[in-house]
Amino acid sequence: MDFSFSENQQIIAESAADYLAKVSGTAAVRAAMETPGGFDVATWQDISSEMCWQLTHIPEAHDGLGLGYVELCILLEQMGRNLLCAPFFSTVCLGVNALLLAGTDEQKHHLLKAVAQDGTRLAMACAGPGRHWGNEAVTVEYETTSSGVLLNGVYAHVIDGQTADYIVLAARRAGTRGNQGIGLFVVAADHAGIQREALPCMDQTRRQARISCTNLELDAEATMRNVGHAGPLLEQVLSLASIGMAAEQLGVAEKVLELTVDYIKERKQFGRPVGSFQALKHKAADMLLQAESARSAVYYAACIADEALRSGPLASELHESASIARAYCSDAAFVNAAEALQMHGGAGFTWDFDVHLYLKRAKASQHYFGDGAWHRERIARILLGETA
Amino acid sequence: MKLGFTSTDEAFRDEIAGWLAEHLLGEFEHIRYRGGPGDEHAYFRERRAWEQAMAAGGWIGVGWPEDMGGRGYSLEQQVIFHEEYARAGGPGRVGHIGEGLVGPILITHGSRWQQQRFLPGILSGEELWCQGYSEPGAGSDLSNISTRAVYDAGKDNWSITGHKTWTSLAHEAEWCFVLARTDPASRGRHGLGFFLVEMQQRAITVRPIMQLTGTSEFNEVFLDQAICASEQLVGEPGQGWEIAMALLGFERGVSTLGQQMMFQNQLNQIITVARRNGATADSQIRQRLAQAHIGLKIMRYNAMRTLSGNMVDGSLNRAAMISKLYWSIWHRELGNLAMDVLGPEAEVAAAQPYELTPLQSLFLFTRADTIYGGTNQIQRNIIAERSLGLPREPRMTG
């Protein structure tokens, strides 16, 4: 048993921190927030062609680096810390994972190569409007036609949907519910029958689009594996994405603690640093507990994600470990950001201090791929042996 | 990063599990799952005999170095040992203070004579220990100790006078380690000594304190010129604080994973109740059961990090710093959850006049988890000051 970073992993973390300090400091984040697409195109090009981070866990056979999910989570943690504005999460945690798990050989060959060589951006559209998560949230329907399938319906909150080059679409056979009848498709974002609308978002560091499909005609080339029975595949992709987002949330939980500790050591009231008041010290200690525990949950889940991607002996723990990490990290990031704001006093309420950016990211992140209660309910079903 | 254990370690797991399965039978069958915090009074005589059975099997001091009479097991093997012990329902160890605290401190700070005199009694399960730190005026502020130790050059021994309190198992233990002031003019952390004191002497009176459970596992201890031979002072006069703190460091050790297995047993018991009485249909209870499960899993991952990484060189990493705060909050909430899962049933005790059910004991005793071994407020002070570098609280003078 060894639950610590290897020397190589340590180096990846440090170099990612150095790099992001350069390209994703406060000024860069605020500039990216103002752009129409929500990210700086040159930075994305640099990340995808120089750093090649999007290749981290893609196998070498598909032109990837063949590293693991732990390495990927190390990068995502740093991105969370720096609120990196880039279509990285959507491309890698959603798009690449969907291709790895559900792509046909052709789709993998063609699209993973495009991601590797040209920095092609991917997104995944899954949930319809409403307060649902997981497979139940899929509302877009497909019908089988003589030449393929026909999709109709609306995806309400597609991360980076507006700027993606290709989109993975989750749909269900008309009339099915829950885990039944799910099919996955992958299609060029400018395909006829797809309409994309960029949504203005409270969290300006991550963009969403609303995507409508109107008689979208797709052929066999676009159809991914197990069409009509892809519920389990979709659930796996979402669990992998959840682990990635938990890693970002860990970064947020840690960064706001650091910002706060720095601030309360300096800020003086009543003739002493406010950080010497026990009311604040104890909150800071609780924030550390949250951040450290979030770290344990994320990297345990990342090890399990590797097992799942390589069909290792612990692969069956994927959903459980993903829900543990997400239930914990969603709260940890939000609670820490909220306490950080309080401990900054009036300064925390200003546009100029960064705390609000983290608060907004933390709140938005709580509602992607299941909120805390949803993940806890999933755990309860596993715990009580109620899963089908 | 690598989860799981090697095949050699797993073979060792089978060995210990096998031994326990063979020995926790017959006279010991009914003490399975008994004892431990909150239940320390239960079957004490049988558990003493069990301690000696463990000793005969060579299972005490498995992590101690071999030249000290231990078995020199690796961290992984110690973890496995503690896990299997708890999984088998091994009773609360009456010798845990000796094995977990006194042994390690004598191995690192004791004289050759002290090691030869005291380690064998711990390894044989024949001499039990208690911890004489707290006093009426020295709780969270432990350095405010006023118990005095006076050296008699003629007899070459120390005479100790003072009032200790909350001393767990003092009524059962043969020995007590006592923190006392060797320099009467000193204050705070200076001028303290760390003494190994025999409990069986007329100068020592033990008075049990009844706890909220109606039972007594801690005591007041009055020392009135209690005698302690000079070779029973660990280190030098004045080194007491340093040694006392080193000893507290051992409390965050490998046994935490065994403790978690005990927690798992308790959570399983609560889930069984919830299934039986239909509490699983209540969405709030479902959320809290899941929360408990999540919390326990993460406690385990935290411990794995502590054991894998920086603990090896003895430095306290962040995951280790939060350990007490984390588990005590979790466990206290588990006790609370147990009551809420039971609902109205939670009220009914096991027998007249005041014999509590195991889950009632769990609920009540877990209120102490956030107090002993440094209260949660003190834990937060330590984390804020040592891990985060926030300014110390100004101390009142005068």
Ligand SMILES: Cc1cc2nc3c(=O)[nH]c(=O)nc-3n(C[C@H](O)[C@H](O)[C@H](O)COP(=O)(O)OP(=O)(O)OC[C@H]3O[C@@H](n4cnc5c(N)ncnc54)[C@H](O)[C@@H]3O)c2cc1C
């Ligand atoms: C079941 C049990 C077993 C025990 N066994 C032993 C034993 O075997 N040997 C032994 O020596 N001791 C033992 N203790 C004693 C234990 O270590 C003390 O109870 C503990 O350190 C707290 O001290 P106190 O009870 O005097 O509380 P106090 O120190 O009086 O604390 C009262 C309250 O004030 C708070 N407080 C105190 N100082 C601060 C501060 N600086 N900042 C913020 N809040 C503060 C505390 O958190 C607490 O809420 C045991 C206690 C219990 C409950």
